[in-house]
Amino acid sequence: MGEIKEAIEVLKLSRIAYPEAADATDDFADVYLADGQENLARQYAEKDVRAFGCSSRAGAFWNDTAQ
Numbered sequence: 050m051g052e053i054k055e056a057i058e059v060l061k062l063s064r065i066a067y068p069e070a071a072d073a074t075d076d077f078a079d080v081y082l083a084d085g086q087e088n089l090a091r092q093y094a095e096k097d098v099r100a101f102g103c104s105s106r107a108g109a110f111w112n113d114t115a116q
Contacts, residue, residue, distance in 0.1 A: 053084045074100065 057080050064073050074097040082090035 053080055056080045057084065 057077075060073065060076055060080060063070065064077075067073070074093045078090045078093035078097060081087075081093060
């Protein structure tokens with residue numbers, strides 16, 4: 050479980066360094082879901098869908114998931 054927490058911290062630093070990076074919201078959704086933080090994962094997935102449409106991995110995942 051420690052690797053997931055480290056991944057979250059790395060993504061936070063990456064977002065500071067590259068705030069316009071398109072993969073950031075998708076990656077956050079993935080790691081928060083892996084960490085069991087479904088609400089945060091959904092928030093980032095929904096943000097990804099709004100920004101980039103349903104073609105992203107996170108958007109496709111959440112659109113296929115029962116509400």
